Amino acid sequence: MEKAKLRAPFFVVNPKSYLYGEELLRLARKADELAAAYDFDVLFTAQLIDLPRVIDACPHLIPCAQFMESLKPGRGMGHVLPEALAEAGVRATFLNHAENPSGVHELAAVIERANEVGILTVVCADSVEEGRWIAGLKPDVMVCELTGLIGTGTTADEAYMRSSTKAVKAISPTTQVLQAAGISSGEDVYNAIKFGADGTGGTSGIVAAPDPFAALDEMFAALDRARTDFCQEA
Amino acid sequence: MEKAKLRAPFFVVNPKSYLYGEELLRLARKADELAAAYDFDVLFTAQLIDLPRVIDACPHLIPCAQFMESLKPGRGMGHVLPEALAEAGVRATFLNHAENPSGVHELAAVIERANEVGILTVVCADSVEEGRWIAGLKPDVMVCELTGLIGTGTTADEAYMRSSTKAVKAISPTTQVLQAAGISSGEDVYNAIKFGADGTGGTSGIVAAPDPFAALDEMFAALDRARTDFCQEA
Amino acid sequence: MEKAKLRAPFFVVNPKSYLYGEELLRLARKADELAAAYDFDVLFTAQLIDLPRVIDACPHLIPCAQFMESLKPGRGMGHVLPEALAEAGVRATFLNHAENPSGVHELAAVIERANEVGILTVVCADSVEEGRWIAGLKPDVMVCELTGLIGTGTTADEAYMRSSTKAVKAISPTTQVLQAAGISSGEDVYNAIKFGADGTGGTSGIVAAPDPFAALDEMFAALDRARTDFCQEA
Amino acid sequence: MEKAKLRAPFFVVNPKSYLYGEELLRLARKADELAAAYDFDVLFTAQLIDLPRVIDACPHLIPCAQFMESLKPGRGMGHVLPEALAEAGVRATFLNHAENPSGVHELAAVIERANEVGILTVVCADSVEEGRWIAGLKPDVMVCELTGLIGTGTTADEAYMRSSTKAVKAISPTTQVLQAAGISSGEDVYNAIKFGADGTGGTSGIVAAPDPFAALDEMFAALDRARTDFCQEA
Numbered sequence: 001m002e003k004a005k006l007r008a009p010f011f012v013v014n015p016k017s018y019l020y021g022e023e024l025l026r027l028a029r030k031a032d033e034l035a036a037a038y039d040f041d042v043l044f045t046a047q048l049i050d051l052p053r054v055i056d057a058c059p060h061l062i063p064c065a066q067f068m069e070s071l072k073p074g075r076g077m078g079h080v081l082p083e084a085l086a087e088a089g090v091r092a093t094f095l096n097h098a099e100n101p102s103g104v105h106e107l108a109a110v111i112e113r114a115n116e117v118g119i120l121t122v123v124c125a126d127s128v129e130e131g132r133w134i135a136g137l138k139p140d141v142m143v144c145e146l147t148g149l150i151g152t153g154t155t156a157d158e159a160y161m162r163s164s165t166k167a168v169k170a171i172s173p174t175t176q177v178l179q180a181a182g183i184s185s186g187e188d189v190y191n192a193i194k195f196g197a198d199g200t201g202g203t204s205g206i207v208a209a210p211d212p213f214a215a216l217d218e219m220f221a222a223l224d225r226a227r228t229d230f231c232q233e234a
Numbered sequence: 235m236e237k238a239k240l241r242a243p244f245f246v247v248n249p250k251s252y253l254y255g256e257e258l259l260r261l262a263r264k265a266d267e268l269a270a271a272y273d274f275d276v277l278f279t280a281q282l283i284d285l286p287r288v289i290d291a292c293p294h295l296i297p298c299a300q301f302m303e304s305l306k307p308g309r310g311m312g313h314v315l316p317e318a319l320a321e322a323g324v325r326a327t328f329l330n331h332a333e334n335p336s337g338v339h340e341l342a343a344v345i346e347r348a349n350e351v352g353i354l355t356v357v358c359a360d361s362v363e364e365g366r367w368i369a370g371l372k373p374d375v376m377v378c379e380l381t382g383l384i385g386t387g388t389t390a391d392e393a394y395m396r397s398s399t400k401a402v403k404a405i406s407p408t409t410q411v412l413q414a415a416g417i418s419s420g421e422d423v424y425n426a427i428k429f430g431a432d433g434t435g436g437t438s439g440i441v442a443a444p445d446p447f448a449a450l451d452e453m454f455a456a457l458d459r460a461r462t463d464f465c466q467e468a
Numbered sequence: 469m470e471k472a473k474l475r476a477p478f479f480v481v482n483p484k485s486y487l488y489g490e491e492l493l494r495l496a497r498k499a500d501e502l503a504a505a506y507d508f509d510v511l512f513t514a515q516l517i518d519l520p521r522v523i524d525a526c527p528h529l530i531p532c533a534q535f536m537e538s539l540k541p542g543r544g545m546g547h548v549l550p551e552a553l554a555e556a557g558v559r560a561t562f563l564n565h566a567e568n569p570s571g572v573h574e575l576a577a578v579i580e581r582a583n584e585v586g587i588l589t590v591v592c593a594d595s596v597e598e599g600r601w602i603a604g605l606k607p608d609v610m611v612c613e614l615t616g617l618i619g620t621g622t623t624a625d626e627a628y629m630r631s632s633t634k635a636v637k638a639i640s641p642t643t644q645v646l647q648a649a650g651i652s653s654g655e656d657v658y659n660a661i662k663f664g665a666d667g668t669g670g671t672s673g674i675v676a677a678p679d680p681f682a683a684l685d686e687m688f689a690a691l692d693r694a695r696t697d698f699c700q701e702a
Numbered sequence: 703m704e705k706a707k708l709r710a711p712f713f714v715v716n717p718k719s720y721l722y723g724e725e726l727l728r729l730a731r732k733a734d735e736l737a738a739a740y741d742f743d744v745l746f747t748a749q750l751i752d753l754p755r756v757i758d759a760c761p762h763l764i765p766c767a768q769f770m771e772s773l774k775p776g777r778g779m780g781h782v783l784p785e786a787l788a789e790a791g792v793r794a795t796f797l798n799h800a801e802n803p804s805g806v807h808e809l810a811a812v813i814e815r816a817n818e819v820g821i822l823t824v825v826c827a828d829s830v831e832e833g834r835w836i837a838g839l840k841p842d843v844m845v846c847e848l849t850g851l852i853g854t855g856t857t858a859d860e861a862y863m864r865s866s867t868k869a870v871k872a873i874s875p876t877t878q879v880l881q882a883a884g885i886s887s888g889e890d891v892y893n894a895i896k897f898g899a900d901g902t903g904g905t906s907g908i909v910a911a912p913d914p915f916a917a918l919d920e921m922f923a924a925l926d927r928a929r930t931d932f933c934q935e936a
Contacts, residue, residue, distance in 0.1 A: 017310040020318035047318040048282035049299075065283075067312025075385065076251040078301025078334035084254035084281040100312035101805050104798055108832050130810050136838045136873075151309065171838075330572055337569050342598050364576050370604045370639075405604075485778040488786035515786040516750035517767075535780025543853065544719040546769025546802035552722035552749040568780035619777065 003091075003118050003140065006062075006176055008231050009193045009223055010041040012122070012201030013216070014094075014180070016066065017047065019207055024050050025057060027206075030213050032058035034220045043092050043122070043201070048080065055089040065093035067100050068119065070109035082110075082117045092120035096134070098147045111137050122178065128164045135171035141199065142168045145181040151204045155182040161195040184209070186222030193226035237325075237352050237374065240296075240410055242465050243427045243457055244275040246356070246435030247450070248414070250300065250333075251281065253441055258284050259291060261440075264447050266292035268454045274461075277326050277356070277435070282314065289323040299327035301334050302353065304343035316344075316351045326354035330368070332381045345371050356412065362398045369405035375433070376402045379415040385438045389416040395429040418443070420456030427460035471559075471586050471608065474530075474644055476699050477661045477691055478509040480590070480669030481684070482562075482648070484534065485515065487675055492518050493525060495674075498681050500526035502688045511560050511590070511669070516548065523557040533561040535568050536587070538577035550578075550585045560588035564602070566615045579605050590646065596632045603639035609667070610636045613649040619672045623650040629663040652677070654690030661694035705793075705820050705842065708764075708878060710933050711895045711925055712743040714824070714903030715918070716882070718768065718801075719749065721909055726752050727759060729908075732915050734760035736922045745794050745824070745903070750782065757791040767795035769802050770821065772811035784812075784819045794822035798836070800849045813839050824880065830866045837873035843901070844870045847883040853906045857884040863897040886911070888924030895928035 013031045015024055028044055035042040043064040046054050055063045071079045085093070095110060096102040102110070107123070114121045123139035125131035131144035144164035146156055156164075156179065165177040176198035183189060184205030192200035202219070209215035247265045249258060262278055269276035277298040280288050289297045305313045319327070329344060330336040336344070341357070348355045357373040359365035365378035378398035380390055390398075390413065399411040410432035417423060418439030426434035436453070443449035481499045483492055496512055503510040512529040514522050523531045539547045553561070563578060564570040570578070575591070582589045591607035593599035599612035612632035614624055624632075624647065633645040644666035651657060652673030660668035670687070677683035715733045717726060730746055737744035746763040748756050757765045773781045787795070797812060798804040804812070809825070816823045825841040827833035833846035846866035848858055858866075858881065867879040878900035885891060886907030894902035904921070911917035 014311070017305055017307055017313060017315045017318070020307070020315055021321035024318075047315055049285060049314075049318050049322045049324065051283060052286040065312075071251055073251055073254070075333055077248070077331040078299075078328065079251060080283075081251045081254055081281055084251070084258075084283050087255035088283045090283065094312065096806055097311040098807075099309055101807055103803050103805050104809050104836065105800075105803055105828060105832065107806050108835060126807060130807065133810060133835075133838045134806065136835045332573075335571050335573055337571050338564055338575050338602065339566075339569055339594060339598065341572050342601060360573060364573065367576060367601075367604045368572065370601045482779075485773055485775055485781060485783045485786070488775070488783055489789035492786075515783055517753060517782075517786050517790045517792065519751060520754040533780075539719055541719055541722070543801055545716075545799040546767075546796065547719060548751075549719045549722055549749055552719070552726075552751050555723035556751045558751065562780065565779040567777055 003120055006041045008198040009227050010199035012043040014045045014203045015207050016203050020047050020050055025053055028054045028058050032060045035060040038220055038224050062092055063090050065090050068093040070106055070113045082113045086117040095121055095123045097124045128167050131164050132167040132171055135168045138172045141176045141178050143178045149181040152182050153184045155188050158195045165196045186218040189219045189222040190226045193230050237354055240275045242432040243461050244433035246277045248279045248437045249441050250437050254281050254284055259287055262288045262292050266294045269294040272454055272458050296326055297324050299324050302327040304340055304347045316347045320351040329355055329357045331358045362401050365398050366401040366405055369402045372406045375410045375412050377412045383415040386416050387418045389422050392429045399430045420452040423453045423456040424460045427464050471588055474509045476666040477695050478667035480511045482513045482671045483675050484671050488515050488518055493521055496522045496526050500528045503528040506688055506692055530560055531558050533558050536561040538574055538581045550581045554585040563589055563591045565592045596635050599632050600635040600639055603636045606640045609644045609646050611646045617649040620650050621652045623656050626663045633664045654686040657687045657690040658694045661698050705822055708743045710900040711929050712901035713925055714745040716747045716905045717909050718905050722749050722752055727755055730756045730760045734762045737762040740922055740926050764794055765792050767792050770795040772808055772815045784815045788819040797823055797825045799826045830869050833866050834869040834873055837870045840874045843878045843880050845880045851883040854884050855886045857890050860897045867898045888920040891921045891924040892928045895932050
């Protein structure tokens, strides 16, 4: 299956395990409206059990798993099968997140499997050095998050964002780079794109905001300004 | 949430990762018809991504996850959240399967979480000794599968079935026992109940049968005879 | 090989990975002197690479691994073989420590292997409930440490010590109980035995003390008083 | 600490968990004699508990751990501390062996730690593609073993050996390549070097040979011929 390249600047809404069920679906519908209104590529992650309803209700989102395995159809009780995700309409997956790290062999294998079934890979590293190394696997998107910043509301600085993006693209020019740790305001979103990221997004900056819908509104408006100012695709 | 005790003899259809998507749903619909026709409690497992469609289409099945974690709402990228499963209508889960073994602390914690959210626990052991030990956690259902028999079409013998069932119930009288390794015919189903199991079921004996629907027909008819012959609930 | 039951009150010096090489050996020699002087059973743990020198230099200590696996001779690159430990003179091992948790199947299997080769098992749980469950495996010694107290210098209270000891012995009367979390003074040592423990000991209370040798002196003197006051074996 | 580069052709004797104690030491002494007689660099692996005796008895061997972790001094019950290995005289370690696979983050971290303490890294991959990727971490030695050949007595063919060696050196020219899967005769040893490997060695081809000492004699004689024929260092 053909994978579409994401149009920069793209956005990722990643509720991790903070939201589920009805509450998750409300946030997904809001993100879907914004994706349509601004014509952005928006990845939306959810618990696997909730993704089918997101897929049904939100045609403008790119449904994204939080984890997938290299498993092939057959045995494998309780593991996550790429073919099952693809047939259900999942189009992207995170891999090697700090809260769910991959094995060396497994990461190489699951990226290969994702390519076979047409699922975009969003692969995490926790330093510039690791980002450079993992870029050798040529994932579709890389995230170089300083693990210590996850959930803090503090973003990496310009130097880190620029050097990690440069390191990844030096090894794999077609890989896009997501800068998302600590993003909690429109200004953070704008700056991430300004500092060279292809995409940005958030978790606690959205789900733990006093008003998550208002947080998304602010972030998408800022992303729109950043698109105008920095992305030739705009 | 209140958990209903399964009515013996119950049946488990466990396609593991052999089936997904449309093909999985066809098997689920067939199992749903048989569950309704015979009035059996039937657990049906699937990839998490496929369970919502099974839940929507098959009201007579007990939707069963193949794995769950002790995670609480919050962080936990890519992990399986009990509350999300419960809200989506999942009513049971396998745990500690030989193909996805649990840690000691995690198994104790996830059974406690399952009890909190009202999900039945079907916990695997791979010997009589382990079954006796794990029964100390008082799961709803225990499976004492000799790992070496999984997928072989060879069932445990009468002595093993009787001794493992007895060992579990000596420690936890309310735990029900599932004998399911190697079940591939109506006769296997009948004998499992005859030899003292509260429930039985299969994976490769169904999904790898020349005609999976015919295999299910035969197994349910045999389960019905076993109910008449051995279960006072019948 | 025959395993000797530990004489209560016993003591455990557990430097984890704080000490190694010459510095570790100096602490071992000090503990060896105290073990001889007071005629106590003293388990001393170390990195595997350091245990042979401890064994050679410290005849009064019971050399104790920090981890072992159920592996049998053969393949198993980089895993810890029970027979190799036993032949080298290791006589005990910790298992399922919070910093190195075991799988369900592995814990049952490795305790069986330890019994085969004559190595005492010191198995950790992190609550009274888990202690009661794991006691079903009848380890030689159980440790019911509230994980949150490890390294804090705060011990569990009397109620916790008494209830966890009682819970373990109700399931496995021959299992001895070690209370060791947060032990950092002679008074802590004395109280642990007063509150029903068969043994006690420490890590950071010793290795992070201003003067580790003085800390050991104080703890052994207190253990001696506790033996006189509470242990009929004295 | 300075790491010496291995002189090609080097040899690895890797008894895994097949041998331990006295029997392991006898094989180590034999390898030590051969290393001295032929003036080869010979890595010899053993259980950690056995390495100190190998170090004491065998001055011509390069003592090699089968596994190490990125742990720093402090907590870390039951984990393998680089500083402890280095102080005890261990000079190399295997990493990411198929029987003990590493995590992505852990492999990057442990190679960095090994460089800090002066321990040579021998890192395994199970295909040419993985070898090319892992070479991005610039380990001292890489092993590209087709997992399916381990223990079979069947070596990879010339094309595989040449392409995997080439792939590794294209990414990391200073990394040396070990070809060791299935090596069971002098001819296998000779061919591995002929086909471009910097080193070779064996496990079951030695420990499971009718006469392990004779197997080593034959392999070292062949390695000597290969050195003369193919290595300019000879």
